[in-house]
Amino acid sequence: MRRIGRFAAPMGWAIACLLSLSLAVPAFAVNQTAAKKVGADQMIKKSAADAAIGKKCISCHGAEDDPGIYGEWKKSSHAAKNVDCYDCHKAKQGEKAAFAHHGASIQVIVTPNTCANCHAAEVAQQQRSHHAKAGNILASLDNLLGEVIGGPAAVNAGCLQCHGSTVVLDDKGRPTPQTWPNTGIGRINPDGSLGSCSACHARHSFSSAQARTPDTCGKCHLGPDHPQLEIYNESKHGILYRAKIKEMNLDSKKWVVGADYTAAPTCATCHMSATREQKVTHDVGERISWTLRPAISTKLNMIRLSTGDEFDQPEGQPLPKVGDEVKGAKVTEILTWTQRRDKMKDVCVACHSANTVAGQYKQFDDLVELYNDKYAKPIAAVMKELEDKGYLTHQPMDAKIKWTWFEIWHHEGRRARHGAAMNGPDYTWWHGIYEVSQHTYFKWIPELKEVVRQKDGNEDFANALLDKHFKPIAGHDWFFNGMGKDAIEKVRKGYDERYGKGALK
Amino acid sequence: MRRIGRFAAPMGWAIACLLSLSLAVPAFAVNQTAAKKVGADQMIKKSAADAAIGKKCISCHGAEDDPGIYGEWKKSSHAAKNVDCYDCHKAKQGEKAAFAHHGASIQVIVTPNTCANCHAAEVAQQQRSHHAKAGNILASLDNLLGEVIGGPAAVNAGCLQCHGSTVVLDDKGRPTPQTWPNTGIGRINPDGSLGSCSACHARHSFSSAQARTPDTCGKCHLGPDHPQLEIYNESKHGILYRAKIKEMNLDSKKWVVGADYTAAPTCATCHMSATREQKVTHDVGERISWTLRPAISTKLNMIRLSTGDEFDQPEGQPLPKVGDEVKGAKVTEILTWTQRRDKMKDVCVACHSANTVAGQYKQFDDLVELYNDKYAKPIAAVMKELEDKGYLTHQPMDAKIKWTWFEIWHHEGRRARHGAAMNGPDYTWWHGIYEVSQHTYFKWIPELKEVVRQKDGNEDFANALLDKHFKPIAGHDWFFNGMGKDAIEKVRKGYDERYGKGALK
C-alpha cells in the first residue's frame, strides 16, 4: 500500500500511528450462533438447569459476600429482566477461558461475544468501530515508546488501561494478574472478540445513564494529548450539562436529542446517541469527518465490508464502489466524509440553526487548515529531509528534536484541533496554537539548527530547509522579515485612535 | 497620557495590555429610545401585529423543527412572560443586521441593545464594564501574538470565542461564518453595542441559575493564564459548592447571600450578585481592588463618567473629582480601591468575621507584593535596559527571553496572584511562585546572560544588571551568596531537635 511506503519519511511514523488504529482490521469473531437469542428488551428465557445455577451463584456471591457486585446488579436492568450471574459468566466447556467452579463451567471475563447474546446490533457496531481496534497499538511504534523507552509496567498500568490488554490465561483458564483486571476499550479477549462493554457501561449495573455522562468518556479522552473532556467542560455544552443535569433525562430508556432532552449534549449525544433521524450507534467514529489524531489531519471516508468490518480512507484516495472487492471482502457501504459530517450536523440542528452549524464548521475547518499548512506540513517535510540526508536516524524518539515534533503534533496540535472542534477556546489557543507556534519557532527551529551544526559545523543546511519549506508560507513572514512596520503600524494606529496620537512609542 | 509614553520600556507592553482593556473607552450605543419599554418582571406588551408574527415564527421554528431552541425557550422566564422569538429577533428596517424573512424584518444577532428593552439597568452596567471591552484586544499587541505569530484562524477559534469577534455582515445583512456564531463577552456588534448577554446566559433559556454556576465563568476564566475556575474548585468555596449544591437555591429569583443561601459562594456571589447591602451588578470589576492581570499589579481606582462609561486608574495617579471634565465627559462617581474592596468585604462578611476577612486580605496583599517586588519589577527593569541598550529589539516576542518573561508574569505570576486572591494554595505555590522562581533563576537569568554574551562576547553587562536590580533585594541573597550557613543551619537545628544531634549531614 502506497501510504505505508512513505514510512521512512519523518511523517511516516505519524501516519503509521493513524493506520495502526484505523486501517488495521484483524478478523474478529462475534459469536454469531449465540447472538440474537433474545432482544435486550425482553425477559430472558433460560433452562431450569441454568436458572438453578444462577440462583446458586447468589448463595455465595449475594448481598452478604459480594455486596458491591450484587448490589449494583440488583439495581440494574439485567436483574429486572432476570439476567443473572450465570447468564453472563457461563462458559462452554472447552472455551479457553472456561473453568470449573462448584460444578459449573464459568468464565471470569465477560466479552462482547457474551453481551451479543442480547445486544447483537450494539456489539456488531462496536466490533467494527475504531474503539474496538484500540488494542492494536501493541505492535505499533507507539508501543515502542512505551515498552522500550518507558517500561512494560508503565504500558500495562498506563496505555493498556485505555487501549486494552491482550488478556492472557493461566493454565487453569484464569486471566493472569498482569493482564487482568482490564477494561480497555480495545481489549483483545481470549475468544477473539475485541474490547470490553464495561469500558463504558461499568459493571455490574451496566447503566446507560452512566455511560451517557461525559465523565465516562473522560476515562480515556483527557490529558495532554487529547483533552476532550476538559474541552467539553469548558464549552457551552459542558457548562449547560453541569448546570442543568436534572433536565438531562439521563435515566430515560429512549434518549433522543430534541425529543427527550434539549438542555445540553454530552459526548454520547453527538457521537453515538439517537436523533430524530438517526438511531443510536456504537460505531463511535461514524459522525466524524476530520481525523484530528495524526500529524497531518485529513478528512476520512469510511468503507464498510461484507465481513462486518470497516476502515477509514483519507480523502483524495480513490474510493471503491459498493460491491467492489477490497481487503478480501465486498464493499457493502461507503460513507464519504461529507456524509459523515451530515450525520453530525443532523445532531447539531436539534439545537442550532443550519447557519450556526455552518459557521461552526467554517471556523473549525479554518483552524485545522492553519495547523496543517502553516505548521505540520513544513515541519514534517523538514524532518523527512533530515532523515533522508542522514542528519537524523530512522529510529523513533532518539533525538530531542523528535520529541519536540512529537509533542507539537501529538499533544499541542491536537489540543488546538480538538479545541476548535468542540468549542474550548482555551485549548485552541493557549494549550494549542500558542504552544505550537512557540515550540516551532523557539524550540524546534533552534534544535534543527543544532542538529545541522552538530554534523556540518554550520547552520547552512538548516537555513536552506527553512527557506525551502517555511519561507513560501505567508504566515511565517514575521519570522524572516521581522514583525514588520505594517504590523506594528496597525497596532500603533489602534493606540492612536484610542489614546491619542503618539500613544504607542 | 504619561503611562502610554512608557511603552518603549519592556514593561510597556504589559501595561499597554492592561490599558487596552481597562482604559479603552469607545463610545457605545445602547438603544436609549427602545430601552425601558417594560420592566423585566412584567408580562411584555406588544401590538397585535407583532404578536401575530411571533406566533408565525413558531409555526416553522417550533418543537418539531427547532426542538432545542424552542424547548429551552419554552422553559424560560421569557416564555412565561410572553416574550417570543420576534420580540428579540425583530429588527428595524434599515438596521445593518436587518433582513427580510417571510415578510418580517428580523435580525440573527440579538445584541445587548435588544436585551436593554427590558433589562436596561443590567445592560447599562454591562456596557460600562471591563467585560464589554474585552473585544478591544483586536488592535492590541496581544493580538499581534495571535494574528501574526499563531495565525488568524487560531485567533478566531481561540481568542475571539472569549473576547468576542467583530461581527461582519454579508451583503444580505447576515453575519459571515468567520465571525458567527460568537458569544464572546466583548463582541463588537453591528449596532455598536458591545458583548453578548448569551456569553453567560446561554440561549435560549437565558437562565439566571445557569449564569450563577461557576462553570459558566469557567468558559473563559481557566487555563494557564488565569485559572480562576480551577482555583475556585480547589478552594473551600468550590468544595462546599459541589458538596452542597442542593442548598444553593440557585433557581431562586432573589438570590441574596446570607439571606437566600449560606452554603457557599459562586463566582457570581462575590463579583456580581446581591448582598443584603448591595444590589446585583453586571459591572463585573466593581468589587475588585487589585488588578492581577498586568506584569506589575496595582490597586485600581474607578472613575465613572456622564457618558455612562467608566475606567480604571492605578493608585498613585492624581484622582479627578466628581464634576471634573475627563476624556470629554463629566466625572459622575469615583470608587477608590478601598471603596471597591469594601464592596467585596461586604460580601465576605455574610459568612466570615471581619478579622478573618482582614487576615485573608493581609495574606493576599503580601503575596502580590512579594511577586511585584521580588520578581516583576526587577525583571521588567532589566528587560527595559536590554531594549534601551540594543540587546533586544522593541518588537514583541521575537526572542526566547521575551517568551520566558511573558510566561512569568502572564501565566505563572498571575496564577500565584489569583491563587492567593481566591484561596487555591496549589495555584499560589506550585503553579505560581514555584514556577516564577524556578524560571527567574534557571531560565530567565541564563537567557539574560546568553543575550548579553551573544552581543558582547562576555556576560559582564548581564551581571551588572543583576547587581543593579536584583542584589539590593533581600529575597535574592541566596542567589548571590549561596543558601548560606544560616539557612542551612536553621534546617540543621530542626533536624537536630527532632532526630538527634548530627542528623543532618
Add this chain to the structure above:
Amino acid sequence: MRRIGRFAAPMGWAIACLLSLSLAVPAFAVNQTAAKKVGADQMIKKSAADAAIGKKCISCHGAEDDPGIYGEWKKSSHAAKNVDCYDCHKAKQGEKAAFAHHGASIQVIVTPNTCANCHAAEVAQQQRSHHAKAGNILASLDNLLGEVIGGPAAVNAGCLQCHGSTVVLDDKGRPTPQTWPNTGIGRINPDGSLGSCSACHARHSFSSAQARTPDTCGKCHLGPDHPQLEIYNESKHGILYRAKIKEMNLDSKKWVVGADYTAAPTCATCHMSATREQKVTHDVGERISWTLRPAISTKLNMIRLSTGDEFDQPEGQPLPKVGDEVKGAKVTEILTWTQRRDKMKDVCVACHSANTVAGQYKQFDDLVELYNDKYAKPIAAVMKELEDKGYLTHQPMDAKIKWTWFEIWHHEGRRARHGAAMNGPDYTWWHGIYEVSQHTYFKWIPELKEVVRQKDGNEDFANALLDKHFKPIAGHDWFFNGMGKDAIEKVRKGYDERYGKGALK
C-alpha cells in the same frame, strides 16, 4: 538513626522530606481532662451559666449579623444536639488564646483539643496520623525551597494553607493576620494540638457528608506533585461517583461501604470510612502499604506507641516488638505493610473479587518497581556521586539538574505511582512515566554531561557514571545500543502482518 546519616547523599534530601513528615513525632497535647465529656451522639449537657452565654452569643452573631456562620451552624448536627458557639469557642482564662469578650472568656481558634471534648476517638486517631504532622515542613529543606527561594508570603498563601501555619497570637490573644485564617491539616495550634478539624469538616456545619466528597480531599491532594483528585476523577471510581451521586447515601450517619452504598467509593471510603469489618478511622495512612512520596518508594510498617503517637518505618529495617521501648515510649501495636494492605483490600472486596484486587496490586507494584529500579535509584546514585566528588554542592536547588531530578521524582514520578495506585492511566503514562523517561534521557542526562563538562572540560566522568549506574539495567539498553534491530523488527512484523510485506520502511 542510620537513615538520617545518609542525608549528605543526593537522595538524602528526598528521604529527609519523607522523614520530616512521617517520623517527626513532636509531643502533642490533646486535652485529656476535657475529653470524653460527652459522646458525639448525645445532646450536650452544660451549666446554666454556659447556656446563657451561648444564647447571648447569638444575640450578636445570629441570622441578622452573621448569617453564614449562623445559618450553616443552624443546619448542623451541632445545633440539633444543642452545641452552640460557646461550647466550642469557650476558653479557660489563662490559656494563651483566651481573651475577654463581652464578659466571657473565649477563643477565636477552635482546635482539635476542643473537638475532642465530644469526639475523643476521632481526635486521638487524627493526632497520631500523618495528617497532623503536615506542619512539620516548617523546619525542613522543603521549606527552604519556599521561604528562601520562593518567598515567605508564598509559603504563607501557598504551602501553609494545606500544611498548616504555626498560629501566632498577638498580645491580646488574638491570632495574627499573617497566620490566621488557616485551616491547614497540620496547623500548629497555640495549645499544642496539631491540625484543624475544619480542614475537612468545613465550618460551621462541620458536615460528614461534605467531608466524604472527593473534592474535600482535593483541596490539597491535586496538582503537579500529587494529583490524587485528578486521578480519582479519571478513574472508574470517580466516574461512577459523579454519575451516581444520588445513590451515594452521603448524608447517612452510618456509612459503611457494601452496606449503606455500593455505587462508588470516594477518597474517604478507601482511606478512612467504615467497612463491614473495620470502623471509620481518622488515622488516614493506616491502610497505605507503599509510600509514594519520596524519591524512592518503600513499603512502610507502622509502629504505634504508648504516647498515642505512631510512626512509619520502611520495610527492611528491623522491626521492634510490642512492648519494646522506642523513642522513649512503649510499642503498643505494629501494623506491617501487609497488614496495612489487608486493611485496604478489605475495602476493595466490598465491590471486587479477591482476584481482581490481586491483579490491581500486581499491576501497581510492578509500576512502582519500574519507577524505583529503572529511574529513581540510578539517578539518585549518580546525584550522590556528583555531590561526593564536588561536581555539585551539598546545597539544595542551586543547580538546574537538581530541579530536573526534583521534578522527576517529586512531580512526574509521583504522578506515575499515584496513577497506578488509583487507576488513572493518563497520570501513570502521559503525566507520569512518559515525562520521567523523556526528562531522564533528554534533560537530566544532557545536564549531567554539562555539569561534568563545566568542571572537567570533557564528559568522560558523566559517561562513566552512566556506564556504572545505568548500563546494567536492561531497560536502558536502547539508550546505549539504539532501538535495535530486534525492537524495530518486532514492529516491522506487526506491520507486515497487517499491511502486507514491506509495509514498514
